[in-house]
Amino acid sequence: MATRLQIPPAGTRLLLTGNQACALAAATFGCNLGVGYPGTPSSEILDALVMIAGSHTTQWETNEKTAVEKALGASMAGGRVIVTMKHVGVNVAADPLLSFASTFNSGLVLVVGDDPGAHSSQNEQDTRMFMGLFANLPILAPSDSQEVYDFVGAAFEISDRFRTPVVLRLTTNICHAETPVVTAEPMVHRPAGYVNNFPNNVVLPANFRKLRHRSLHERLPALTEYAETATLTREDAGTRPEFGIITEGVSYAHVKEVVGEAIPILKLGMVFPLPLGRIARFVADHPKTVVCEELEPYVELQTKAEGIPILGGKAFFPREGEFTAGVVAQGLAAAGLPVKEPTAAAAPVPGVPRPPTLCPGCPHRATFYVLNRMKANVFGDIGCYTLGGLEPLSALHACICMGASIGMAAGVATVARPETPVVAILGDSTFLHSGITPLLGARWNGADFTVVILDNGITAMTGGQPNPGVESTLEGASTPKTDIEALVRALGVEHIAVVDGYDVARIKEALTAAVAHPGVAVVISRRPCALMPTKRHYKVLRVDHGKCIGCHTCVKVGCPAISLSDELTDKGRRKSYIDPRACIGCTVCQQVCPVGAIVDLEAV
Amino acid sequence: MNTIVNIRLATVGGQGGVLASSVIAQAAFDAGLQVKKREVHGMSQRGGVVTSDVRFGPVVHSPMVPEGAVDILLGFEQGEALRAVHDLRPGGVVIVNTQVIVPPIVATGKASYPVNPLATLREKASRVYAVDALKIAEDAGSVKAVSTVMVGALSAFVDFPEDAWLKAIRGKVPPKTVALNERAFAAGRAVVQAASRGA
Numbered sequence: 001m002a003t004r005l006q007i008p009p010a011g012t013r014l015l016l017t018g019n020q021a022c023a024l025a026a027a028t029f030g031c032n033l034g035v036g037y038p039g040t041p042s043s044e045i046l047d048a049l050v051m052i053a054g055s056h057t058t059q060w061e062t063n064e065k066t067a068v069e070k071a072l073g074a075s076m077a078g079g080r081v082i083v084t085m086k087h088v089g090v091n092v093a094a095d096p097l098l099s100f101a102s103t104f105n106s107g108l109v110l111v112v113g114d115d116p117g118a119h120s121s122q123n124e125q126d127t128r129m130f131m132g133l134f135a136n137l138p139i140l141a142p143s144d145s146q147e148v149y150d151f152v153g154a155a156f157e158i159s160d161r162f163r164t165p166v167v168l169r170l171t172t173n174i175c176h177a178e179t180p181v182v183t184a185e186p187m188v189h190r191p192a193g194y195v196n197n198f199p200n201n202v203v204l205p206a207n208f209r210k211l212r213h214r215s216l217h218e219r220l221p222a223l224t225e226y227a228e229t230a231t232l233t234r235e236d237a238g239t240r241p242e243f244g245i246i247t248e249g250v251s252y253a254h255v256k257e258v259v260g261e262a263i264p265i266l267k268l269g270m271v272f273p274l275p276l277g278r279i280a281r282f283v284a285d286h287p288k289t290v291v292c293e294e295l296e297p298y299v300e301l302q303t304k305a306e307g308i309p310i311l312g313g314k315a316f317f318p319r320e321g322e323f324t325a326g327v328v329a330q331g332l333a334a335a336g337l338p339v340k341e342p343t344a345a346a347a348p349v350p351g352v353p354r355p356p357t358l359c360p361g362c363p364h365r366a367t368f369y370v371l372n373r374m375k376a377n378v379f380g381d382i383g384c385y386t387l388g389g390l391e392p393l394s395a396l397h398a399c400i401c402m403g404a405s406i407g408m409a410a411g412v413a414t415v416a417r418p419e420t421p422v423v424a425i426l427g428d429s430t431f432l433h434s435g436i437t438p439l440l441g442a443r444w445n446g447a448d449f450t451v452v453i454l455d456n457g458i459t460a461m462t463g464g465q466p467n468p469g470v471e472s473t474l475e476g477a478s479t480p481k482t483d484i485e486a487l488v489r490a491l492g493v494e495h496i497a498v499v500d501g502y503d504v505a506r507i508k509e510a511l512t513a514a515v516a517h518p519g520v521a522v523v524i525s526r527r528p529c530a531l532m533p534t535k536r537h538y539k540v541l542r543v544d545h546g547k548c549i550g551c552h553t554c555v556k557v558g559c560p561a562i563s564l565s566d567e568l569t570d571k572g573r574r575k576s577y578i579d580p581r582a583c584i585g586c587t588v589c590q591q592v593c594p595v596g597a598i599v600d601l602e603a604v
Numbered sequence: 605m606n607t608i609v610n611i612r613l614a615t616v617g618g619q620g621g622v623l624a625s626s627v628i629a630q631a632a633f634d635a636g637l638q639v640k641k642r643e644v645h646g647m648s649q650r651g652g653v654v655t656s657d658v659r660f661g662p663v664v665h666s667p668m669v670p671e672g673a674v675d676i677l678l679g680f681e682q683g684e685a686l687r688a689v690h691d692l693r694p695g696g697v698v699i700v701n702t703q704v705i706v707p708p709i710v711a712t713g714k715a716s717y718p719v720n721p722l723a724t725l726r727e728k729a730s731r732v733y734a735v736d737a738l739k740i741a742e743d744a745g746s747v748k749a750v751s752t753v754m755v756g757a758l759s760a761f762v763d764f765p766e767d768a769w770l771k772a773i774r775g776k777v778p779p780k781t782v783a784l785n786e787r788a789f790a791a792g793r794a795v796v797q798a799a800s801r802g803a
């Protein structure tokens with residue numbers, strides 16, 4: 001692996017993304033373990049942490065639940081640990097988190113990346129609601145990279161002092177925004193060592209009830225008292241004291257952009273528990289106060305429940321999507337706060353639709369092409385291959401959350417089997433994340449459908465992280481890989497075929513046989529992701545215009561390297577063209593061309 | 605520099621827009637300015653739209669350029685420049701790579717590519733500089749240097765010393781490609797300098 005970066009001395013000025021700031025802070029504040037499962041927008045935290053020299057271990061786990069469970073152990077051993085995931089990962093990890101939340105353990109910081117606007121997610125759930133109001137875990141909400149950095153340090157301190165996991169809640173525009181950071185003095189944390197603690201770590205009902213009582217009646221009030229005075233929350237003075245804005249996270253940046261120094265701001269750094277006393281005083285001092293927060297009316301509802309007379313929140317600001325300066329300016333104006341006319345965009349010019357597509361040479365393409373031809377009902381999953389649902393492949397008809405494909409297919413096959421084939425499709429990382437147990441259940445209960453595992457040897461969608469199906473760990477150590485075929489066989493599946501993801505005929509043959517097989521059949525379509533840095537020796541292809549009949553069959557494989565040229569056939573149909581700079585020579589288009597018009601670039 | 609400069613990069617995944625924005629931000633940072641930068645990429649990597657904002661000046665609050673406040677639009681592709689031009693402020697500059705990247709949805713006839721985007725851009729903005737960045741990058745040694753050509757073109761409008769740019773480039777590109785990227789930067793810079801002198 002590349003040389004690791006040294007932790008810079010205190011006082012170094014750097015320009016960092018929120019994710020990089022989080023990683024550097026973890027290393028600086030003595031974290032012993034960084035663990036997680038990739039997911040936009042927070043994947044790059046561990047990708048960065050592993051590049052930093054230090055005594056910490058950095059690991060991708062199989063899924064968010066196993067990551068959190070490893071973190072619980074690290075915490076019980078007296079270590080400092082950060083666990084990273086995206087917002088929906090918290091759903092997967094909720095079981096251990098919600099029970100551990102009542103125990104008294106330190107050193108654990110859960111870093112969650114929320115995605116307002118769902119740029120790269122299946123929903124835009126608000127972690128403050130889930131981990132705050134529901135799980136009762138303290139939550140810190142930084143507004144920029146410097147705060148991410150500082151709040152990681154604060155989170156470890158809070159975790160140690162109150163013996164509770166602490167959540168650091170980030171959002172896309174914090175994770176992916178680069179802003180300046182001044183570094184702190186690096187420190188080392190030596191794990192205290194593991195000691196059995198039955199009353200604290202075994203949540204048998206009798207133990208749990210005591211822990212729950214203590215956590216609600218001792219720890220929560222202590223945390224609230226801390227939140228009331230913590231410097232994590234601060235006030236910006238303004239020239240118009242009759243008005244006020246309560247805000248947090250990235251919304252603060254938008255608010256500042258719009259109001260500058262004009263309106264007083266209460267900027268919440270700790271959002272669970274809320275400092276309601278401080279909020280009440282702020283509103284008393286600034287009678288016309290609004291709450292400006294992205295997503296759910298989280299601060300607003302608690303403030304109103306306390307009877308604090310604010311003007312409102314979601315009455316002025318949307319509950320969905322990402323805020324912009326314009327959205328914030330509009331909301332403030334609607335609430336009657338004095339804002340200067342914001343700059344506005346002109347009417348958008350209709351541009352070209354540019355939906356994301358599978359890369360040229362993507363190993364998933366041929367399988368979707370065949371599924372489309374088979375008119376299969378395809379229950380999909382989350383990964384690059386979700387794009388197999390878009391035109392022209394159009395061969396994925398349901399997608400809900402990671403690991404759901406197999407269960408959905410099993411449910412349909414059990415209740416109302418369609419005439420055409422029922423197929424579940426998912427990637428290798430997704431299969432290992434949460435596809436094994438539903439396949440086990442489907443096999444056990446004797447469902448009749450086909451599962452396709454697209455094994456591209458990587459977690460591609462989130463930037464190419466390794467998973468247990470590959471031969472190296474995040475730190476680059478070589479490790480035996482999980483043999484997916486053997487695993488599927490061990491689950492009791494009898495009909496298994498392994499095919500080359502570039503071999504159209506073989507995929508068709510295997511899928512036809514699998515669909516005909518009564519009971520669960522599995523087809524593993526294998527070929528490395530086209531973006532993997534492996535050496536390839538494929539020949540770039542071109543369309544021989546002497547042979548092309550303009551049937552556009554090759555276009556239907558949906559490769560971005562293929563387009564229509566201005567050259568016409570006798571019948572006036574446009575002949576295809578392959579961009580030699582984009583083609584990687586996977587031959588999928590060549591295999592489907594009915595007249596052999598696609599040839600090696602060099603062929604004469 | 606006493607006002608904020610707002611730059612937006614409108615690119616297609618795989619064109620190096622993220623690298624370019626990171627070079628620009630670093631150059632501004634090294635010049636001692638407050639800098640904030642952000643990126644929006646949907647399902648990255650796979651040929652979708654990638655947008656970055658870079659803002660610098662004495663004090664910058666948000667990493668996101670407010671609506672209609674883009675000073676310089678760096679369009680890495682004609683259709684993408686067109687998509688982003690509504691956020692250009694009156695009098696703002698557009699630098700557009702004349703490259704056209706036709707998405708598969710157009711190739712299959714399900715959608716059409718805008719007719720003559722350059723002409724529309726010229727209607728919407730008074731100062732449009734068209735740069736054949738793909739050709740310039742190819743001449744400099746690799747089509748992958750398109751993003752550095754665009755940074756070079758931008759540099760003609762931003763008052764940092766040339767060295768600050770080169771230092772940022774050296775720090776961000778793969779070591780083996782430094783010479784190539786330096787050539788690409790110089791060529792991009794020269795083209796726009798010549799054009800703006802002519803204008």
Ligand SMILES: Cc1ncc(C[n+]2csc(CCOP(=O)(O)OP(=O)(O)O)c2C)c(N)n1
Binds near residue numbers: 454
């Ligand atoms: C619970 C949860 N965790 C993480 C993610 C983010 N995510 C989306 S797809 C994906 C994995 C994709 O890997 P794989 O199944 O191998 O498919 P590929 O992208 O390689 O085709 C991840 C981690 C998510 N959507 N949900």
Ligand code: SF4
Binds near residue numbers: 384
């Ligand atoms: S990144 Fe890999 S798996 Fe994803 S679309 Fe591209 S080639 Fe396919």
Ligand code: SF4
Binds near residue numbers: 541559
């Ligand atoms: S061989 Fe055909 S399908 Fe494969 S990358 Fe080249 S043009 Fe695309």
